[in-house]
Amino acid sequence: MSCLGAILAGCAGVPAASSRFxxxxxxxxxxxxxxxxxxxxxxxxxxxxLKADGLESIAACHFNLAGFVFPKDLPKCEAxxxxxxVLPSENQFTSFTYTRQWRSLSDQEIDRRxxxxxxxxxxxxxxxxxxxxxxxxxxxxxxxxxxxxxVKKYAPGKLAYINLFPDYATxxxxxxxxxxxxxxxxxxxxxxxxxxxxxxxxxxxxxEISNDLTNPAKAISYFRNLLExxxxxxxxxxxxxxIVTANQIRPYSxxxxxxxxxxxxxxxxxxxxxxITWFTYYQxxxxxxxxxxxGRKTQTxxxxxxxxxxxxxxxxxxxxxxSTGVFFSAPAPAPVLPLLPGASVESVTCAxxxxxxxxxxxxxxxxxxxxxxxxxxxxxxxxxxxxxxxSVAIVSAADGxxxxxxxxxxxxxxxxxxxxxxxxx
Numbered sequence: 433m434s435c436l437g438a439i440l441a442g443c444a445g446v447p448a449a450s451s452r453f454x455x456x457x458x459x460x461x462x463x464x465x466x467x468x469x470x471x472x473x474x475x476x477x478x479x480x481x482l483k484a485d486g487l488e489s490i491a492a493c494h495f496n497l498a499g500f501v502f503p504k505d506l507p508k509c510e511a512x513x514x515x516x517x518v519l520p521s522e523n524q525f526t527s528f529t530y531t532r533q534w535r536s537l538s539d540q541e542i543d544r545r546x547x548x549x550x551x552x553x554x555x556x557x558x559x560x561x562x563x564x565x566x567x568x569x570x571x572x573x574x575x576x577x578x579x580x581x582x583v584k585k586y587a588p589g590k591l592a593y594i595n596l597f598p599d600y601a602t603x604x605x606x607x608x609x610x611x612x613x614x615x616x617x618x619x620x621x622x623x624x625x626x627x628x629x630x631x632x633x634x635x636x637x638x639x640e641i642s643n644d645l646t647n648p649a650k651a652i653s654y655f656r657n658l659l660e661x662x663x664x665x666x667x668x669x670x671x672x673x674x675i676v677t678a679n680q681i682r683p684y685s686x687x688x689x690x691x692x693x694x695x696x697x698x699x700x701x702x703x704x705x706x707x708i709t710w711f712t713y714y715q716x717x718x719x720x721x722x723x724x725x726x727g728r729k730t731q732t733x734x735x736x737x738x739x740x741x742x743x744x745x746x747x748x749x750x751x752x753x754x755s756t757g758v759f760f761s762a763p764a765p766a767p768v769l770p771l772l773p774g775a776s777v778e779s780v781t782c783a784x785x786x787x788x789x790x791x792x793x794x795x796x797x798x799x800x801x802x803x804x805x806x807x808x809x810x811x812x813x814x815x816x817x818x819x820x821x822x823s824v825a826i827v828s829a830a831d832g833x834x835x836x837x838x839x840x841x842x843x844x845x846x847x848x849x850x851x852x853x854x855x856x857x
Contacts, residue, residue, distance in 0.1 A: 472487065495740060503552045516560060518549065524545075534576055534579055535571060573627050592630065596619070640677050648765070681711075755789060755790070759772045763785070798855040803849070810845065
């Protein structure tokens with residue numbers, strides 16, 4: 433058997449491609465959502481999509497999960513093969529402040545609201561879950577625990593979607609800070625203990641806020657947050673999701689580029705996250721978003737379409753892998769980050785700094801993802817494994833096919849790009 437044939441034979445346990453519906457479902461082994469973080473009909477009344485064919489454009493941009501829609505949007509989601517995170521019906525939902533009222537409600541009212549939301553969405557197969565709250569503090573956790581329990585009661589197998597603050601939110605007493613804890617780790621642990629979520633999701637926009645990682649003091653937050661959420665989620669055996677930015681998040685920050693969109697994507701995948709979420713899809717108050725204020729596709733949309741396509745292509749493989757380690761070449765972006773060697777990869781020789789994610793697949797198969805952390809230049813890397821590798825194959829982000837890596841010649845990565853490798857040891 434040839435080297436490539438042996439690798440292909442070793443990939444027999446990789447899950448086959450599944451429907452977009454299936455990959456968006458929390459109950460599916462293939463769970464790998466690609467989500468635009470945006471209320472499809474706007475945040476306030478009068479509700480209307482910015483773009484008449486907004487859901488069609490979301491599907492065309494290779495998202496598999498639409499957020500956040502009203503029950504009336506579900507038939508179109510079904511027709512387009514999109515899963516959906518659902519808001520309450522329009523006669524209940526007056527603005528996004530509705531989602532921040534949980535802790536002011538009685539137990540009976542929390543139960544009633546969730547039941548009404550589930551009933552309004554009905555039995556549509558597009559429903560993946562329900563939008564509960566964004567960026568809660570610890571004072572919200574007791575009520576959110578009751579809302580999550582109600583979703584589990586009235587819609588078993590569906591996701592009660594809650595997104596957390598990043599680690600640069602303010603820390604301190606509950607009445608004077610956003611988190612209300614003495615540390616970010618305490619915030620995460622209390623969320624798990626008190627809310628009993630089905631996933632851990634958070635947002636971090638420091639790649640662009642750090643001006644494409646040129647401000648080390650800000651850039652450190654992105655990587656530190658990536659690893660700490662991973663650590664806590666794995667400790668509690670929960671999937672973990674990351675929200676990154678697809679617009680100019682602040683007037684002084686860098687706008688989206690091929691490089692920073694790639695870097696946010698591939699560092700997320702290399703850390704073992706089960707999908708990726710982009711803030712925002714529509715421009716609203718931000719510049720350089722995928723859809724501008726006139727409802728037109730921007731250059732960002734076309735870059736994002738290609739990057740989402742790559743994620744969708746890798747998803748059938750990535751969803752079958754377990755993240756076993758994350759490492760950096762020296763010097764790492766921050767002193768607290770773990771350096772190579774890992775369990776499988778001894779070193780990576782590269783003119784640019786790299787991040788390496790290690791994975792285990794079916795039957796003990798070993799994988800690694802190497803990411804070029806430079807946002808300025810392309811660079812070639814050469815990989816050395818702990819044990820001599822019989823062969824290394826590149827999993828193509830173009831079509832999912834395998835091709836042998838010439839380990840002596842190495843592999844080029846453009847700025848921010850990553851590559852998934854299957855190691856045959």
